[in-house]
Amino acid sequence: MTATIDTQTAQPGALSHAGTRVGARPTVGEVLAVTALLLLVVAAIAPWLLTPFDPLAISPREAFQVPSFTHWFGTDESGRDVFARMIYGTRPSLIIGVAATAIGLVLALILGMLAGLGPRPVDYAVTRVGEVLFALPGLLLALIFITITGPGVVTSTIAVGIATAPGYARIIRSQLRAVRDAPFIEAATVLGRSRFTILRRHTLPNAIAPVFVLATLGVGQAIVWAASLSYLGLGAEPPAAEWGAMLNAGRTYISTAWWLTVFPGLFIVLAAAASTALGRSLQARTRQVQS
Amino acid sequence: MLWVEDLRVTFGAGPRQVTAVDGLSFELEAGESLALVGESGSGKSVTARSILGLTGSGSRVSAGRLELAGRSVLGLKPAQWRRIRGSEVGLVLQDALVSLDPLRTIGREIDDTLRLHTSLTPAARRARVIELLEAVRMPDPEHRIGQRSGELSGGLRQRALIASAIALNPGLLIADEPTTALDATIQAQILDLLGGLKSNGTALLLISHDLTAVGRVADRVAVMRAGRIVEHGPTDRVLGAPQHPYTQALLDAVPTGRDRGERLSSSEPVRPLSFHPADPATATKAPDVVLAATGLTKTFRLRHGTTLTAVDDVSLHLRAGQTLGLVGESGSGKTTVARMILGLSAPDAGDVTLLGAPWSTVPERDRRSRRPLLGAIYQDPLSSFDPRFTVEEVLTDAVSLGTSRRGREHRARVTELLDAVGLPNALRGRRPLHLSGGQRQRVAIARALAPGPRIVICDEPVSALDVSVQAQVLDLLSDLQKALGVSYLFISHDLGVVRHMSDEVAVMRHGRIVETGPPERLFTSPTHEYTRLLVDSAPRLQPADKDTT
Structure with missing residues (x-):
């Protein structure tokens, strides 16, 4: 269910001058992943381009229709077109994934910089707290947060963001620590640069660039987590078209109307797989190889 | 001992094919030492590796003749190569810190070769290891045998590596930049040690970029450039009266014994910088x-x-x-x-x-x-x-x-x-x-x-x-x-x-x-x-x- 952030692969050689394969030709997998993501982005921005149906229009007479040429993914218990609901559900699902990752990154930047650049006691405190959070599974951490704040789209997004933050924070901290001691930082000191200039121009960009690549991987994970929370009824709630919520609503009819659960599940897998695949190849392409 | 004729080593295929060694010929007799000298990329290390069958995948080795102790080693299978390495050819690499396993004692490193290639008893092997460490003039071998490579200085590590390379009395010892990472005083000791091995009839193939270093031990010098030998002859003659302009340029580049102000290369003098205040x-x-x-x-x-x-x-x-x-x-x-x-x-x-x-x-x-x-x-x-x-x-x-x-x-x-x-x-x-x-x-x-x-x-x-x-x-x-x-x-x-x-x-x-x-x-x-x-x-x-x- 979870796509874990690979903290190991982010580390080695991050400082070294690197030969990248940024310019290499795309692989079949990369083309597929980008195509799938582009379609999802279109669905999120302009869902009406992809389906003529209204995702909320009830039509009880057409309830529980099997997939057909008219209703590609069938209809649900209220006669709503499942394909339309999938398409319209892309926007909230993607926004939750991206927003959660962004929240996680911002939190991680603050914590990582405190630990990586701050005095030793601060580093110690932040790192220990991070380790405690790290010990808890991310989804559990999100659940704890929701227990405190109550369910809803906004809180579940923030919850997922908080849950991803410790991982990113740890990487940012170790990157900053490594870059801080790099010879080119010393060279900048010898050239007479101030501490702030060095931080802004050399330390931060070199330390943080790899984290953004990693965040692409994190979006897929966040989508899955957000859908999980909605499935548990803690995020988006019916009748809103959101994949996790749809999955939950279709659960009641799983023995009679398989299309109500299979398609939302497929879309979650598709979105997560595509963004993970893209993240992986971005990572490989910017991977800094020891020269 | 070693006979190489028209050796060619290429990497890759098609338009990306790179020729690292291009028609190299030399021979080496027992008790003799030859230095292959050249700058980085000249193909000297690849040459050494091809004699050990270590050029790696993606490489193609061909030669008119590649004979070791009278036997052709062209196209050997991995298992056959393994029997030759260590027993007939020993290899000493530049960086002993990388070449020795940091988690194992040097005694075990040297013992390994003996265990794999001989049927000596453990006690006999231990005696031989100490004997070898004495041969490379390792101080206090009884004690050093239990130390790991990280506990030894660069010079001592290099000695341990040489001891493991000569453990089976190979007829040929290949030393690839054996002293490059060492301080001058240690470098001199290691070179003398390598030179001393010749007296036991071991042939020595020394790979180096350093003309002055090889002069200390080599009988003959072959200067390599772009995969070919440009000059080959007795050390005294090659270093003393070089025939080829490239050898001459290499020798001119050596700053040792050159007065201050004397130019080492043929580059053009520079013009002053307009904005530089300190004229x-x-x-x-x-x-x-x-x-x-x-x-x-x-x-x-x-x-x-x-x-x-x-x-x-x-x-x-x-x-x-x-x-x-x-x-x-x-x-x-x-x-x-x-x-x-x-x-x-x-x-x-x-x-x-x-x-x-x-x-x-x-x-x-x-x-x-x-x-x-x-x-x-x-x-x-x-x-x-x-x-x-x-x-x-x-x-x-x-x-x-x-x-x-x-x-x-x-x-x-x-x-x-x-x-x-x-x-x-x-x-x-x-x-x-x-x-x-x-x-x-x-x-x-x-x-x-x-x-x-x-x-x-x-x-x-x-x-x-x-x-x-x-x-x-x-x-x-x-x-x-x-x-x-x-x-x-x-x-x-x-x-x-x-x-x-x-x-x-x-x-x-x-x-x-x-x-x-x-x-x-x-x-x-x-x-x-x-x-x-x-x-x-x-x-x-x-x-x-x-x-x-």
Whole structure:
């Protein structure tokens, strides 16, 4: 269910001058992943381009229709077109994934910089707290947060963001620590640069660039987590078209109307797989190889 | 013992095929030693590897003849190669720290070969291991046998590696850059040790980039370039009266025994920089001593509560337009001195003054405005550049004193700098990663000069470079000094380089300066015993060579 952030692969050689394969030709997998993501982005921005149906229009007479040429993914218990609901559900699902990752990154930047650049006691405190959070599974951490704040789209997004933050924070901290001691930082000191200039121009960009690549991987994970929370009824709630919520609503009819659960599940897998695949190849392409 | 005829090694296929070795022929008899000499990329290591079947996947080895002890080794299977390696051919690599397993004792490393290839009992093997360690003159072998490679010094590690290579009495020993990572005094010992093995009838194939080092042990020298042998003959003749212009150029590039000011390469002299304030005329009016370090001391706290005095009461005086050479072996404290002078680490005692004003005692904030007076060049230029920057960005940043990275107004100065250090303008858009070692060091020199410094600290600026590239960089530094009147603190472990570059030399050992003086006196009639030892171990060309140049 979870796509874990690979903290190991982010580390080695991050400082070294690197030969990248940024310019290499795309692989079949990369083309597929980008195509799938582009379609999802279109669905999120302009869902009406992809389906003529209204995702909320009830039509009880057409309830529980099997997939057909008219209703590609069938209809649900209220006669709503499942394909339309999938398409319209892309926007909230993607926004939750991206927003959660962004929240996680911002939190991680603050914590990582405190630990990586701050005095030793601060580093110690932040790192220990991070380790405690790290010990808890991310989804559990999100659940704890929701227990405190109550369910809803906004809180579940923030919850997922908080849950991803410790991982990113740890990487940012170790990157900053490594870059801080790099010879080119010393060279900048010898050239007479101030501490702030060095931080802004050399330390931060070199330390943080790899984290953004990693965040692409994190979006897929966040989508899955957000859908999980909605499935548990803690995020988006019916009748809103959101994949996790749809999955939950279709659960009641799983023995009679398989299309109500299979398609939302497929879309979650598709979105997560595509963004993970893209993240992986971005990572490989910017991977800094020891020269 | 070894007969190689028309050896060819290629990598890759189709249009990307690279020929590393191109029609090489030589032979080597028992008890004889041949040195393959060449610069990086000349194919010398690949040649050595093809004799061991270690060229790796993607390579194609072909030869008219490749015979080892009378048997052809062309197209052997991996299992057959394994039987030959160790028993018939031993290999000693450059970096013993990498070649030895850090988790195993050296006793076990050497024992491995014996266990795999012989049927000796454990007790007999142990006796043999000690015997081998004695043969490589490892001090206290009974004790060392239980130590891991990390506990040994570089020289002792290299001895252990040689012991494991000769464990089975191979007829041929291949040593690939066996002394490159070692200090001069240790280097001399290891070379003598390798030379001594010949008397047991072992043939020695020595691979090196260092002409002066091979002269010490090799009977014959083959000079390689671009996969071919350009000159081959007895050591005395090749080093003393080279026939081929490339050999001549290589020998000319060796700074050892060459007077200060004598050019080592055929590069063009440089023009002065228009914006550089310190031209020779003003330099003479400047205060005589531009940089003074007095009583510098630095102590590091180690684990277990012990302390190490890395620098102990060091005083140096650098005069305007001159070069002060600081020579010493690894761990002598040279770099710690450089760091204190650069204001990167605060001395525990003593102080540094720059142009007569306090430097080490004031806070960094007050130093910053005077930073442009002091430049630095490092041993590894690549790591001193921000990996995200192109050459142009590196230089623009330096020229603009950190105010911009891509500013147009600085283009002309960057062009002038590139020109001054002899770099083609076309390289300005590249990243340093994609430059050669010599080009990178030129960029580093350009960056150091960009703010118009009066003093440049050069910490081992040429030790990672090939001898011909080293010659060009040394010439460049000399030319720039002449044109700009900058002063250098020139730090190196290489006596020849320091002697060639310096007006005054200080010899460092264990954190102290043991002797100072003008290079001629210091190197011809050293008074301190350590200086004498250094001078005696320094590799040098045959005396015959000095007569011809």
